[in-house]
Amino acid sequence: MKTFSRTVILASAVFVTVVANAGDVKGKVSAPGLKSAENIAVYIDAIAGKKFDPPAQHVMVNQLNLAFTPHDIVILRGTTVDFLNGDHVAHNVFWSSIGGNKALKQNMMVSPGQTKSFQFNNLGTAQILCNLHTEMVGYIIVVPTPYFALTGSDGSFTINNVPPGSYNLKNWSVDGKPTTQAVTVTNAPTNVQLTVSK
Ligand SMILES: [Cu+2]
The missing domain is CATH 2.60.40.420 (Cupredoxins -  blue copper proteins)
Structure with missing residues (x-):
């Protein structure tokens, strides 16, 4: 029994390493009052001094x-x-x-x-x-940056390979009001929660 749980823990640790990389900004958009939480663009706004x-x-x-x-x-x-x-x-x-x-x-x-x-x-x-x-x-x-994602059907998104730093995370949707929220990206995966409403 002991061996079994050890294996499970090891397996999950490996799994996490594979799916969540440093610089990944992962999150979920909740969209109360909107038709859907799907296909909402989430992106890092322009970064001062950086041109792409x-x-x-x-x-x-x-x-x-x-x-x-x-x-x-x-x-x-x-x-x-x-x-x-x-x-x-x-x-x-x-x-x-x-x-x-x-x-x-x-x-x-x-x-x-x-x-x-x-x-x-x-x-x-x-x-x-x-x-x-x-x-x-x-x-x-x-x-303005290559750091963007579109939400899936459940509102979840992942922006890959964002360099460490402090940014403004913005969004755009067909029927919601765009919002801005601060996000700090470190060498660990970052999790954010967003709410978009009318
Ligand atoms: Cu046509």
């Missing part, structure tokens, strides 16, 4: 079965998004603002099989729509 180069890696948003797939993405400012049309019908992808700035509106026709790319150099959220299919909607959330 536009990533070479593009992110793809497919237009598949008359839906933007994935429905929501969070990207570092400067990221290029490839809008692929995986359907057999044309789509007219557009957004009327980014972060509320209407000067950043964009409109592009994407033929079946075609990809149109766009580099997002401004912070804020773009609601992407299609002129031809009113049911199509998605969100692109452009943030």
